[in-house]
Amino acid sequence: MSNSTAAPTLSTVGELRAAGYVAKPLREELRDNLLARLREGEDPWPGLHGYEDTVIPQVERALLAGHDIVLLGERGQGKTRLLRTIAGLLDEWTPVIAGSDLAEHPFEPITHASRRLAAELGDALPITWRHRDERYVEKLATPDTSVADLIGDVDPMKVAEGRALGDPETIHFGLIPRSHRGIVTINELPDLAERIQVAMLNVMEERDIQVRGYVLRLPLDVLVLASANPEDYTNRGRIITPLKDRFGAEIRTHYPRELEAEIAVTRQEAHLVAEVPDHLLEVLARFTRNLRESSAVDQRSGVSARFAIAGAETIAASALHRAATEGEDDPVARVVDLETAVGVLGGKIEFESGEEGRELEILTHLLRTAVADTVRHLVLGIDFGPLVRTVEEGAEIATGEQVTAHDFLEGLPALGEATVYDEVYERFDARSDGERAAALELVLEGLYLARKIGKDSSGGATVYGH
Numbered sequence: 001m002s003n004s005t006a007a008p009t010l011s012t013v014g015e016l017r018a019a020g021y022v023a024k025p026l027r028e029e030l031r032d033n034l035l036a037r038l039r040e041g042e043d044p045w046p047g048l049h050g051y052e053d054t055v056i057p058q059v060e061r062a063l064l065a066g067h068d069i070v071l072l073g074e075r076g077q078g079k080t081r082l083l084r085t086i087a088g089l090l091d092e093w094t095p096v097i098a099g100s101d102l103a104e105h106p107f108e109p110i111t112h113a114s115r116r117l118a119a120e121l122g123d124a125l126p127i128t129w130r131h132r133d134e135r136y137v138e139k140l141a142t143p144d145t146s147v148a149d150l151i152g153d154v155d156p157m158k159v160a161e162g163r164a165l166g167d168p169e170t171i172h173f174g175l176i177p178r179s180h181r182g183i184v185t186i187n188e189l190p191d192l193a194e195r196i197q198v199a200m201l202n203v204m205e206e207r208d209i210q211v212r213g214y215v216l217r218l219p220l221d222v223l224v225l226a227s228a229n230p231e232d233y234t235n236r237g238r239i240i241t242p243l244k245d246r247f248g249a250e251i252r253t254h255y256p257r258e259l260e261a262e263i264a265v266t267r268q269e270a271h272l273v274a275e276v277p278d279h280l281l282e283v284l285a286r287f288t289r290n291l292r293e294s295s296a297v298d299q300r301s302g303v304s305a306r307f308a309i310a311g312a313e314t315i316a317a318s319a320l321h322r323a324a325t326e327g328e329d330d331p332v333a334r335v336v337d338l339e340t341a342v343g344v345l346g347g348k349i350e351f352e353s354g355e356e357g358r359e360l361e362i363l364t365h366l367l368r369t370a371v372a373d374t375v376r377h378l379v380l381g382i383d384f385g386p387l388v389r390t391v392e393e394g395a396e397i398a399t400g401e402q403v404t405a406h407d408f409l410e411g412l413p414a415l416g417e418a419t420v421y422d423e424v425y426e427r428f429d430a431r432s433d434g435e436r437a438a439a440l441e442l443v444l445e446g447l448y449l450a451r452k453i454g455k456d457s458s459g460g461a462t463v464y465g466h
Contacts, residue, residue, distance in 0.1 A: 028066075055253055141190070145192055231300055294366060397444060
């Protein structure tokens with residue numbers, strides 16, 4: 001969402017009517033804008049990977065049907081990103097009554113104060129324009145969330161000003177009424193106390209609110225979205241049945257099913273301070289997927305996409321650190337940097353209770369499996385015989401966290417007429433010293449894991465040899 005155009009200049013309800021403006025209910029607005037984008041071939045869901053054939057069609061059908069939506073999925077599956085993207089289907093600008101607490105449409109005032117003002121001023125009623133970004137709000141559900149936070153309560157300051165306690169203008173509206181004509185998202189919905197969930201029932205079905213003893217019939221026009229972990233949602237029973245029943249669509253999200261989608265998410269979301277070659281992102285993606293399939297990992301808590309994202313950011317930081325201390329101009333992450341990520345990523349994984357004490361061993365094993373699989377995928381068809389024979393004859397290749405790409409390349413043994421190095425550079429499209437070193441380190445690690453060459457990592461350095 002971006003401010004691509006300036007707000008309209010119409011400033012009164014009379015000008016709005018004269019311009020022929022037509023008010024639309026929220027769900028109709030979303031439906032029309034979604035259909036328009038689909039007809040034009042424009043992607044309504046930018047930045048979402050791996051959901052094209054599963055989740056997104058279900059979300060589109062729910063929006064076309066005008067349903068409130070709850071997304072069910074483990075952590076790090078992009079639920080919040082998807083919900084935020086729905087806001088991009090709102091009109092960029094919409095008129096509201098100036099000063100209105102609930103951002104009411106100038107043609108359809110719903111509060112006592114706005115109706116009185118509209119009756120007094122007529123066509124002179126002032127309006128302002130609200131951007132779509134302001135029509136989307138989020139609330140992280142926490143156990144201390146109150147009815148006043150979500151629905152509203154009596155404002156003691158207004159009562160103190162002399163207004164009667166029964167005056168509807170003494171009410172301070174909560175988050176959901178203030179989202180009138182917009183979208184409200186409640187993340188981790190099961191964490192709301194049950195009595196708070198009860199307070200949402202009227203909003204979800206009758207589209208009005210109840211505050212203490214007041215009887216308010218406010219025809220709220222709001223789309224309610226929510227996210228929840230399936231464990232909380234189905235097993236612990238922490239969402240009350242009447243509230244579950246009021247969501248028109250319950251949609252299960254999932255982790256990327258294709259490796260390419262996993263890599264794309266990592267590349268998109270990671271904030272990298274150094275270059276991270278594609279093959280290392282593939283290693284991290286395979287590493288993450290291995291963890292999701294491991295019986296040693298508690299799959300009920302999931303392995304978030306943030307695991308690979310944090311891994312990419314960590315190895316980029318390791319490359320930048322090496323560049324700063326060793327004087328490299330263009331830092332590029334290499335295989336040797338992957339080891340630095342294992343230690344800091346372990347805390348993001350929940351292991352099964354019987355694996356206590358073996359966490360590092362499990363992570364290291366699954367990372368090596370990911371490296372081996374990546375090498376097999378990327379270097380198929382290259383003959384490494386000349387390199388292996390040279391190592392068997394006594395050549396050694398040294399690398400390490402503080403070994404620069406230039407020094408690593410300078411230490412490579414000559415292979416006579418063999419063109420193995422050039423073939424690797426061409427296969428990986430490696431043009432700089434850093435990219436060449438990163439590609440060859442992957443090859444050497446793959447040869448070690450295939451037991452073609454040896455490796456010694458003692459003393460803080462890594463030496464590949466016989």
